[in-house]
Amino acid sequence: MPDLARTALVDHGVNLHEDMRNRVREKANAEIPSWYSPLLHLLFPSTVGIACIVLAAMQLRDVKPYELLIVPLVYLISNAAEWRAHKYLLHKRTPPLQVLYDRHTPQHHMIFVTHDMSIRDRREWRLVLIPFYGVLTILAVTVPGAILLALAGERNLGALFVMTTTFYVLSYEWLHLAYHMPLDSFVGKFPGIATLRKHHATHHDPELMQKWNFNVTVPIWDWVRGTTYKERAR
């Protein structure tokens, strides 16, 4: 095929894909209810989470150094759980949690791609943040674990457990939103954010999303499982 015809065909394919992306974006934006408040969506779960961390911290008494080991341990388990949930729930349609896939792969990944990661409007926070009940559900699942530890006489471990899991969930929300903020935004210039953003932006390449860079927070488990994308791996 002559080069000119090939280029025209590739351009046509790219344009078709961009058209499709625009249509998905328009549809997703049209479905955002008029009462939606981006600030409330961010601040409500964040406030509940921070209140949980403060309340748990107030339960701490005479913390022994070995008790603090639960913090990196729970952080690592959370990082592995995030990796697994992203790979197996957000990128595979798994009943009864199909809604997680539907919001992530055909919507979030369709709208935001490596070369176009930024939200265009604050209302598009809805296409990035976990639904507010998602954060509360994660808290509701972890708090009983902390209560059980407290009932077993490990009050400090229970408090540190809930503090770590809650911090983890909040950091996921804040970091993911930071990666999708415009490049010239205040948070986009935070030290470290650019590196983590690049890791996530690579995951947003449609050809790479099923295999690489599943950690949205710090890519520890991507490193453990060898799923950190390197240019030479392609």
Ligand SMILES: [Zn+2]
């Ligand atoms: Zn994303």
Ligand SMILES: [Zn+2]
């Ligand atoms: Zn993904």
